[in-house]
Amino acid sequence: MRLVGVLITYVLLSACVDGKPQVLSSWVEGATRSAIIDFVAEVTTEGSPHFVPVVDRIAVFDHDGTLWAERPEYFQFLMIYEQVRAQAADHPEWREEQPFKAVLGNDTAYLDGLDYAAARQLSAAVSGGMTTTDYMALSHDFATRSLHPEFNARYADLRYQPMLELLEYLEGHRFRVFIVSGGDMGFIRGFSEPLYGIPRDRVIGSSRSNMFADDSSSILRGKKYASMNVGANKALNIDLHIGRPPVFAVGNSDGDLAMLAYTASHDGFVLLLSHDDDEREYGYTDGAEVALQAAHEEGWTVASMHDDFERIFVQTN
Amino acid sequence: MRLVGVLITYVLLSACVDGKPQVLSSWVEGATRSAIIDFVAEVTTEGSPHFVPVVDRIAVFDHDGTLWAERPEYFQFLMIYEQVRAQAADHPEWREEQPFKAVLGNDTAYLDGLDYAAARQLSAAVSGGMTTTDYMALSHDFATRSLHPEFNARYADLRYQPMLELLEYLEGHRFRVFIVSGGDMGFIRGFSEPLYGIPRDRVIGSSRSNMFADDSSSILRGKKYASMNVGANKALNIDLHIGRPPVFAVGNSDGDLAMLAYTASHDGFVLLLSHDDDEREYGYTDGAEVALQAAHEEGWTVASMHDDFERIFVQTN
Numbered sequence: 001m002r003l004v005g006v007l008i009t010y011v012l013l014s015a016c017v018d019g020k021p022q023v024l025s026s027w028v029e030g031a032t033r034s035a036i037i038d039f040v041a042e043v044t045t046e047g048s049p050h051f052v053p054v055v056d057r058i059a060v061f062d063h064d065g066t067l068w069a070e071r072p073e074y075f076q077f078l079m080i081y082e083q084v085r086a087q088a089a090d091h092p093e094w095r096e097e098q099p100f101k102a103v104l105g106n107d108t109a110y111l112d113g114l115d116y117a118a119a120r121q122l123s124a125a126v127s128g129g130m131t132t133t134d135y136m137a138l139s140h141d142f143a144t145r146s147l148h149p150e151f152n153a154r155y156a157d158l159r160y161q162p163m164l165e166l167l168e169y170l171e172g173h174r175f176r177v178f179i180v181s182g183g184d185m186g187f188i189r190g191f192s193e194p195l196y197g198i199p200r201d202r203v204i205g206s207s208r209s210n211m212f213a214d215d216s217s218s219i220l221r222g223k224k225y226a227s228m229n230v231g232a233n234k235a236l237n238i239d240l241h242i243g244r245p246p247v248f249a250v251g252n253s254d255g256d257l258a259m260l261a262y263t264a265s266h267d268g269f270v271l272l273l274s275h276d277d278d279e280r281e282y283g284y285t286d287g288a289e290v291a292l293q294a295a296h297e298e299g300w301t302v303a304s305m306h307d308d309f310e311r312i313f314v315q316t317n
Numbered sequence: 318m319r320l321v322g323v324l325i326t327y328v329l330l331s332a333c334v335d336g337k338p339q340v341l342s343s344w345v346e347g348a349t350r351s352a353i354i355d356f357v358a359e360v361t362t363e364g365s366p367h368f369v370p371v372v373d374r375i376a377v378f379d380h381d382g383t384l385w386a387e388r389p390e391y392f393q394f395l396m397i398y399e400q401v402r403a404q405a406a407d408h409p410e411w412r413e414e415q416p417f418k419a420v421l422g423n424d425t426a427y428l429d430g431l432d433y434a435a436a437r438q439l440s441a442a443v444s445g446g447m448t449t450t451d452y453m454a455l456s457h458d459f460a461t462r463s464l465h466p467e468f469n470a471r472y473a474d475l476r477y478q479p480m481l482e483l484l485e486y487l488e489g490h491r492f493r494v495f496i497v498s499g500g501d502m503g504f505i506r507g508f509s510e511p512l513y514g515i516p517r518d519r520v521i522g523s524s525r526s527n528m529f530a531d532d533s534s535s536i537l538r539g540k541k542y543a544s545m546n547v548g549a550n551k552a553l554n555i556d557l558h559i560g561r562p563p564v565f566a567v568g569n570s571d572g573d574l575a576m577l578a579y580t581a582s583h584d585g586f587v588l589l590l591s592h593d594d595d596e597r598e599y600g601y602t603d604g605a606e607v608a609l610q611a612a613h614e615e616g617w618t619v620a621s622m623h624d625d626f627e628r629i630f631v632q633t634n
Contacts, residue, residue: 055510055516058518132556132560136560176516176518178518185557185560186560189560193372199372199493199560200559200560200561201375201493201495201518201519201558201559201560201561202518203560207557210553210556210557211553212549212552212553212575212579215582216552216575216578216579216581216582217579217582217583219552219553219556232529235529235533235536236527236528236529236536239449239527239536240502240524240527241518241558242517242518243449243453243502243503243506243516243517243518243520244517244518258529258533261533262529262533262534264533265532265533265534266534
């Protein structure tokens with residue numbers, strides 16, 4: 001089986017134009033890239049002892065911090081803040097009430113410590129009752145227009161080029177790729193098709209207790225979350241939406257741990273992205289300590305942004 | 318636009334072998350079959366004013382009574398009864414306790430009046446704590462082995478041939494077809510791939526509050542239902558799993574009404590299957606009165622099993 005892998009790796013590595021590999025070309029040629037190519041060859045080569053039928057080829061990717069930058073703030077939060085400001089004239093009470101007051105006063109110290117509960121409160125206030133279609137239009141507009149506060153680039157331009165190549169590589173080997181994000185389902189669906197080529201029905205995110213409009217025309221966003229798609233819920237929602245364990249999983253934080261462990265327990269490939277490039281992106285391990293420890297103990301593959309990414313972002317950087 | 322439809326219909330109807338149409342060949346040539354073909358031509362022909370891009374081509378099908386027989390009892394109930402009998406030795410208390418007692422004593426009068434709450438109680442008792450994978454294996458085995466109590470045929474052989482052709486026809490026009498059933502998600506997923514060619518991730522059903530196993534290897538079925546996928550929940554779960562309204566919807570009962578109305582409100586095609594063939598299948602309107610009335614008022618297409626189905630079942634009947 002290893003021989004098959006080595007052989008396929010050789011064939012793929014040989015498929016170069018002017019010495020540059022044609023697949024995963026923004027990945028540094030080294031152990032991480034080879035591990036990916038070897039695994040995909042093993043599970044997609046007929047006759048290999050680890051061959052996986054097409055119907056079982058499920059790949060799952062976390063979103064924030066895995067497919068694009070998540071620092072200094074989740075992009076979704078920035079959209080919510082913008083909506084709070086846009087809707088403030090209709091809610092004079094927000095001027096005195098936290099966490100709205102902090103957003104309107106740009107109280108960065110307060111906002112830096114914002115917890116999920118407060119973020120949910122803001123999100124419910126600005127989008128409860130909105131149709132899911134309108135919410136997707138909002139996030140599509142925001143993702144293709146708004147600038148990251150530090151990189152002076154649109155978030156759409158802060159997608160990780162090596163990960164886009166990995167999505168394409170897996171799809172080329174007939175994997176069905178799903179985004180499995182802690183972010184709001186509608187938020188990610190607003191741009192998953194133009195930015196990642198992933199249809200909305202392959203986006204799993206946090207979901208709300210929505211309502212069916214009286215005139216049957218639309219779905220209205222509820223004010224409460226039905227499922228926060230982090231931790232064990234990622235594994236549960238993979239089963240709910242997909243119905244089989246993944247063969248390939250990519251994440252970057254402790255919130256992905258259950259999804260990664262679920263994949264590993266079915267002999268799947270687990271890739272943990274390490275944010276260790278303070279110069280080109282960000283250097284941090286907080287929120288990923290447990291996942292990094294698990295990767296070390298379980299022998300999961302860790303991709304170093306510093307060492308494994310030839311380039312970081314879609315745009316020249 | 319109508320001209321385009323007519324033209325395409327002509328071309329398709331001309332594609333015959335020895336005078337027999339090659340598509341939807343188990344549908345009687347008439348208004349219902351033509352309405353389907355015309356609609357699909359309109360939404361899939363480039364330049365048509367009603368052209369629908371591939372990414373938006375979502376079709377949803379109810380399962381019981383739409384893709385296979387649902388009388389005299391839901392097949393899922395029969396599997397649950399079998400499990401009650403199989404597990405009875407471990408539960409002596411069931412001999413005295415309803416609804417278990419009725420199952421073990423084959424009290425058909427009691428079981429005929431079984432409501433959803435009692436059925437859920439039975440289902441929870443026999444499958445709570447089972448892995449979702451094991452449950453799918455159970456239903457796969459049952460669907461391909463067990464006999465319908467009146468037709469002396471396996472349920473797998475009681476799939477409706479015209480509907481199988483419709484699934485294939487839509488998929489041939491690049492629709493993504495989803496099953497949207499009131500039945501248990503895992504129950505339908507157990508056989509959706511071999512019986513309908515529909516992958517598990519395109520099956521939406523009633524779901525439970527499941528648990529992630531401590532060893533991270535599997536998902537355990539909870540004892541409570543999280544979402545009963547009937548009525549408005551069908552529309553809500555379509556949005557949850559798919560993220561866009563369907564363009565084509567097929568159902569047969571009042572439980573499908575919200576899904577059908579949601580599709581209709583987006584100019585989608587709505588097909589309501591009428592069980593009006595007492596000789597070849599069953600004749601009944603109970604549980605479909607509101608849907609039939611809505612179809613009449615809204616101008617939805619009603620498919621008559623008696624008039625529109627050349628043959629009913631996959632097997633020769």
